[in-house]
Amino acid sequence: MISRPPESPSAPDCPKKQKAASLVLYIALVLLALWVVRDFIAAIAWAGVVAIALWPLLQKVEGSRWLSGRTTLIAVVLTCAVALLVVLPFGIGISQALHEAHDMNEWFRTVQENGIPMPDFIQRLPFGVQQISAWWQANLAQPLRDSAAMKGLHSTTVMTLGRHFGARAAHGLMVFAFMLVTLFVIFQAGPRLSGSLMTGVRRGFGNDGAQLLERMATAVRGTVSGLVVVGLGEGVLMGVAYFVTGLPHVALLAFITAIAAMLPFCAPITFGLAALWLFSQGSVAGAIGLAVFGSIVVFVAEHFVRPVLIGNSTRLPFLLVLFGILGGAETFGLLGLFIGPALMTVLVVLWTDLVQ
Template sequence: MAEENPADIEPNHRKLQRIASTVLYAALVLLALWVMRDFIPAVAWAMVIAITLWPLLARFEAFCGSHFRTTLFAIAVTTAIGLLVVLPFVLVFAQAVSEIHEFIAWLRTAEANGIPEPDFVAHLPFGSSQVATWWQDNLALPLQGSPAMKALHGGTVVTLGRRFGTLAAHGLVVFAFTLVTLFVIFQAGPQLSGNLLKGTRRAFGPHGALLAVRMAAAVRGTVSGLVVVGLGEGALLGVAYLVSGVPHAAVLGLLTAIAAMLPFCAPLVFCGAALWLFTQGATVWAIGVVVFGVVVVFIAEHFVRPILIGGSTRLPFLLVLFGILGGAQTFGFIGLFIGPALMTVLTVLWSEWVR
């Protein structure tokens, strides 16, 4: 039997070593991800925020060029983001607490006397008699013995309260770790960006680095399209609430802005406000709020948002829509930003394939 040539054994040995090293590295990475699995959402949110604000950090670093000032910048930006997220919730919570006494008084009155039939039921264009009959049978009588009130006073409220408390505590922990991770990323500065691009280029070549840049642009454009457009819709509809006489217009405008960050969710809020106006007899104002809201949402969803998102990533509107909705369905709220980035990857790979 012929012996193997030592010159052939050495390349095979090195090839096996490379394969073993790759398997070992992949196993260690997967193990590390499994260990920090509960903190992956916090890291993902921090990366989305950092990618969005990275051009601002790069300009600041180029202007100042001091690590100490970069740390101050990281502290300032992290604090500002924390306040921007916390203050709206504090505002809504304070408003709810200030009116909890009125709600309890109304609930006790409903328990003792029922809920009187509102005037707008008699003026409905159709179904007025059916709605009035249902109201008299279910809501106009005292609610003390109704199954709904029994459930309200039973263990259902306790269970819902515990679930809400658990979700709130989990969200608070994730948010705290998001701020910590964001501070560390900002403190690392552009050096971190350079190292990431260098590692990507070394692992996947120039096309891999280009793909990473395009994905970052997709995330940045998606944040602009969702957050900026949502805030714009909330501001415009907040003015409409104020003019039409809807109570707590500022809080309702804030809720509209949050809902508008999700595609096609803003109508849920302004239609609810219009329904309240309709029940108060302000039919003209109710119609005006609905018409104005539809116009604002139509322009924002079909023109402004696709331009902001698709323009920065050169994605067609259909892929933008699939990326946002499919990402949200698959990954939750963070998927709103991950989805368009994945659609960008798909577009780039397709362009390279057909070239």
């Protein structure tokens, strides 16, 4: 009878070593895949944010009797709606800017030949009138054709900045296009995608991981509501104020204010410049009224409405909401506005699990 050779003492360790090697291989492959698609991560992340924000709407539409099972049609309609919501306002703004380009060109030629006359409101300033008047007469009141400022407009630095801006704009358009494609695929996959994602998370991280992912999605959805809805509200209110004070291009100014208001503490820049324009035209009361009204609107929106919308959906305190938005924007740019509160949600969940 042939005897079996004794087993090696290290035989039980082979499965553990294989699992460790497999884990290292999986991590390396994932990192390699992320490196390959690194230029499209921003588009994928933006598509994920938009999809999370519109997911309740997608579920309602798919649950209707008339559109049940028509996933491709639903995906096309929602993707086109997102594209129009972004493209249409910018298209209107660009068309108005082009409409005003002729007048701006004529004004530019005039100041080249004659200079810029000093506004009357400078004489009514409480202090610094003599210094400002002297500087204005020396630099702007004279014909600007041969001034250093006009020569600087044709310098290589300005040309370089123009090319850099064009490259950034082209990159933004590319990211937007790939975002729309990714968003269409996500909408078309629909519940199958969310079900597969939740199943994978439960297998890998258990029910706690699945609940954490759901809370992060809720945080992103609440942040979108807090930023977009409050920004649109501020734009509408300030549009009314622009109309009352007699500013031109009220619709365009309201749209710019709404976009700026979606970013924390950026709306004062827009209505502040509008107030300065009113002041330069001699409408002191209108400028003061616009500045005061805008300050009240921004104060209420930033300190009460927006934290309530975001904090109630994520169960985050006001300070963490503020730190998440500002810190996320500083770290990840515009995308960080939505990622920051989600990461703060993870922090709160981990702290809750630790202290309980």
